[in-house]
């Protein structure tokens with residue numbers, strides 16, 4: 001067992017090269033067994049085992065810096081840096097993070113979770129190294145999917161100016177979460193035809209040398225220009241033409257070949273791209289056959305690959321998916337956009353029903369939003385379906401390109417609020433704040449499945465920018481007796497009480513219903529409101545309630561700053577200063593990983609705590 005010998009950073013240097021394949025097998029087995037129990041990002045990690053071993057073999061930690069893009073493929077790196085024994089706690093509260101975390105290890109150079117920023121971060125490390133006269137190596141590893149994101153190109157453009165070493169590894173498995181898309185993907189596919197390329201290079205060199213008199217001189221001249229002969233004959237040579245050295249492609253499961261190339265790359269004075277071809281899900285048949293299903297998985301049975309927990313009820317994503325297909329049938333102008341997440345956002349069904357009106361733009365949220373603006377100006381009604389935390393990438397595009405032009409673009413924002421195991425990088429706790437500050441934006445959150453579809457319909461039939469945000473997981477099916485039409489800026493009274501009013505937003509409506517029950521047991525009968533709209537506020541209802549209510553408690557799964565509660569506070573202070581408002585929201589912090597229920601309790605969004613706040617507030 002070679003894995004037993006890996007207990008701390010750099011232990012890999014004690015393993016003989018001949019034993020690396022055995023170590024790779026042991027790591028792969030460990031990953032399959034461990035992730036089958038905890039869940040996690042399996043397929044990407046299985047594909048990156050040999051790549052990680054080869055990189056670790058040529059680096060020294062923590063002096064050298066290794067930056068993982070997204071970071072969902074860093075499990076082997078965690079094992080090699082002494083964290084193997086923590087894998088039982090992977091993605092659990094207080095446990096090992098599913099992503100690199102500087103707080104977890106000094107071998108994690110950069111906290112990650114969102115894609116396409118690894119080259120920028122690496123370049124920053126390189127410039128700092130050079131300014132401070134250090135000699136360490138810096139390596140950024142970016143996937144072919146992450147290479148569809150704009151930041152990667154901004155960084156490559158900048159890195160081309162370097163005259164000191166910076167290694168950029170493209171981990172190309174020809175997959176994003178789903179099938180990778182776009183021109184760069186096509187370009188990498190062309191480079192990937194290794195045999196053709198190598199054969200052609202040798203063949204062409206020989207052929208050119210044979211040209212009478214000038215042949216050898218031509219080959220030498222090409223070499224002297226620091227280019228290679230391939231540059232003449234492979235179309236594009238995008239990286240080298242930009243001024244970056246390109247090495248590869250190399251088989252990402254052949255460690256000797258990779259180490260040879262990495263050692264060569266370490267000698268390059270400038271930015272060097274090493275193109276590594278890997279197989280997503282390598283070594284575990286269900287994962288290599290269905291890499292999308294095993295991109296992120298819950299616990300599963302190793303023999304069959306089947307999930308251990310069966311999905312019981314429709315999620316909000318399912319409800320959105322169904323609503324989009326229905327509305328797409330009714331309105332031929334409706335189009336859908338995803339930034340590389342057709343499955344996660346539920347747009348797969350729309351894609352199948354209306355392939356011409358479905359656009360996967362790659363991991364490019366900024367572009368997705370401005371592309372939607374263009375579609376809207378061209379007469380289409382675009383729905384941008386995106387996870388809350390990833391939409392953070394596109395705040396200026398929403399503000400400048402959509403809202404300023406009052407465009408009819410709909411944002412369907414999934415995974416809003418606490419998402420659980422992915423932790424602080426993926427919690428969707430900021431969208432009310434960054435969306436409701438934008439002039440002209442309508443921001444909604446549904447209390448249940450019916451309301452999500454009704455809000456989507458209202459948004460499609462409306463005008464101007466709309467955002468609907470809904471949480472991860474099973475859709476609430478309660479409150480079916482409350483189906484008042486969705487009118488812009490109108491809240492819904494669920495029960496009329498006295499003295500105190502609870503104004504609940506979206507996912508918090510069902511939690512607050514439990515709080516109301518607890519309060520009634522104490523003889524307190526609050527008015528219970530489903531806010532529906534974060535923006536515009538239902539000020540007419542606030543005016544009406546202010547006549548006979550002294551306390552307003554707002555409850556939302558969003559940070560307090562800039563959230564629903566603060567907007568209610570501002571209005572009440574200005575118009576009804578005699579009333580007291582207590583906002584219940586997530587306080588000023590990043591919320592770490594854990595189960596959604598447990599995290600809600602931790603941040604004060606439990607029925608008991610809400611009831612307690614109301615009780616003390618009116619006494």
Ligand SMILES: Cc1ncc(C[n+]2csc(CCOP(=O)(O)OP(=O)(O)O)c2C)c(N)n1
Nearest residue numbers: 044113114115143144145146175176177340
């Ligand atoms: C800004 C942002 N958008 C979307 C995602 C969701 N996401 C995580 S991994 C991934 C695919 C990455 O593909 P690639 O870089 O090729 O890595 P692979 O999974 O193939 O190993 C996506 C879309 C993200 N993490 N960050």
Ligand SMILES: CC(=O)[C@@H](O)[C@H](O)COP(=O)(O)O
Nearest residue numbers: 070072113296344415422472
């Ligand atoms: C790494 C990443 O960003 C995605 O894979 C994310 O973990 C998906 O989240 P869901 O599982 O909620 O779709």
Ligand SMILES: [Mg+2]
Nearest residue numbers: 143144145175
């Ligand atoms: Mg990939």
